[in-house]
Amino acid sequence: MVDCPQTHLWTRYACGLSDVPHIESLQEKSQCALEEYCRSQYPNQPTRFGKLLLRLPSLRTVSSQVIEQLFFVRLVGKTPIETLIRDMLLSGSSFSWPYMATM
Known part of the structure; x- marks a missing residue:
């Protein structure tokens, strides 16, 4: 099991969300999958996952x-x-x- 930080890939405050706990669960699973992918596919780049998370705000633009x-x-x-x-x-x-x- 991968230890996942509590940051979210997407905002949970989007207009029209009716099941916030479910959305948060999906976000956490997506984040864990991305972290696991980074660790397995890029083992020599331990900071890759963190760098990807830092780029998310600019991707939203x-x-x-x-x-x-x-x-x-x-x-x-x-x-x-x-x-x-x-x-x-x-x-x-x-x-x-x-x-x-x-x-």
């Missing part, structure tokens, strides 16, 4: 449109990520990726 352009445009084309996520959640387990960009 990057707009969602920039994130979409950098990471998702080749996968989903010009479909907004919000639309994709909404459709995935509404369709349950039968999602068939209707927005897949043609290669």
